[in-house]
Amino acid sequence: MRIDWSQLSPPERVLWDAGVTEPGHIDLAHVAAAHGAIVVYRQLDGCAARLVASSSGAVISVNSGDYPGRKRFSLAHELAHWISDRKTGSFLCAKADIGAQNAEAKSVEAHANAFASQLILPDYLVTPWAEGKKANLDVASALANDFKVSRTAAAIKLTKRSALPVCVACHDQSRLKWHVRNAAFGSDFYVKPELHQDTDAFTMAYGGGGGKSQPKKEAADRWISGSGAYRMTAQTQSLKLPDGTVLTIISLVK
Ligand SMILES: [Zn+2]
Numbered sequence: 001m002r003i004d005w006s007q008l009s010p011p012e013r014v015l016w017d018a019g020v021t022e023p024g025h026i027d028l029a030h031v032a033a034a035h036g037a038i039v040v041y042r043q044l045d046g047c048a049a050r051l052v053a054s055s056s057g058a059v060i061s062v063n064s065g066d067y068p069g070r071k072r073f074s075l076a077h078e079l080a081h082w083i084s085d086r087k088t089g090s091f092l093c094a095k096a097d098i099g100a101q102n103a104e105a106k107s108v109e110a111h112a113n114a115f116a117s118q119l120i121l122p123d124y125l126v127t128p129w130a131e132g133k134k135a136n137l138d139v140a141s142a143l144a145n146d147f148k149v150s151r152t153a154a155a156i157k158l159t160k161r162s163a164l165p166v167c168v169a170c171h172d173q174s175r176l177k178w179h180v181r182n183a184a185f186g187s188d189f190y191v192k193p194e195l196h197q198d199t200d201a202f203t204m205a206y207g208g209g210g211g212k213s214q215p216k217k218e219a220a221d222r223w224i225s226g227s228g229a230y231r232m233t234a235q236t237q238s239l240k241l242p243d244g245t246v247l248t249i250i251s252l253v254k
Contacts, residue, residue, distance in 0.1 A: 038057070049061060062078070084112070137155060170247050172246075173205045217253065
């Protein structure tokens with residue numbers, strides 16, 4: 001595998017320098033050890049992960065009760081604080097602060113999430129993997145499986161790198177919990193705060209059905225509002241997450 005090291009982001013350089021040339025090589029415990037950090041999994045109350053750092057090294061604790069993809073992201077997030085922020089003292093990171101959906105705001109936590117996203121899904125491996133593939137939840141599930149990450153993190157990665165207007169949204173029964181849009185989606189459209197009753201996502205949120213819907217085309221204004229939305233078509237696919245919320249990838253087809 002040949003890459004231009006000067007083009008890599010700092011987290012990608014951490015992986016490349018550790019010899020990572022395929023998804024199965026990404027061993028975050030190994031990265032932690034190489035940077036002087038010990039990782040322990042234990043029950044944590046009130047936070048998803050924590051970092052206790054001193055001048056001689058760090059101890060990263062990850063909540064043992066979380067889902068595997070979640071634990072992996074939490075570890076990557078604490079590694080970001082340790083490798084990138086390099087402050088001594090401690091970080092207590094709440095569940096709400098850790099996640100690929102919170103990577104854009106200008107804060108220490110958002111920066112750690114962006115760094116963590118590249119540690120688990122580095123562009124130099126994801127770009128060739130995703131070549132020619134669509135941004136939908138079938139592909140996101142395969143990406144999640146190959147890189148051992150959550151389907152949410154994989155869906156966000158596919159959304160952000162797509163050249164088409166794509167957005168990923170997470171709803172519960174009552175409202176839109178969060179959404180991430182890519183550059184092509186622009187700021188002219190808004191994801192509607194409530195699920196439309198004719199969508200598969202609505203059925204999943206209320207009917208208790210699990211799994212994943214088939215990708216389908218439907219009227220875009222079931223999902224978004226904004227100038228001309230009623231004339232547009234959206235390609236959508238939804239997935240029920242373990243916490244009962246529903247994740248949907250919405251691609252606009254003009
Ligand atoms: Zn944090």
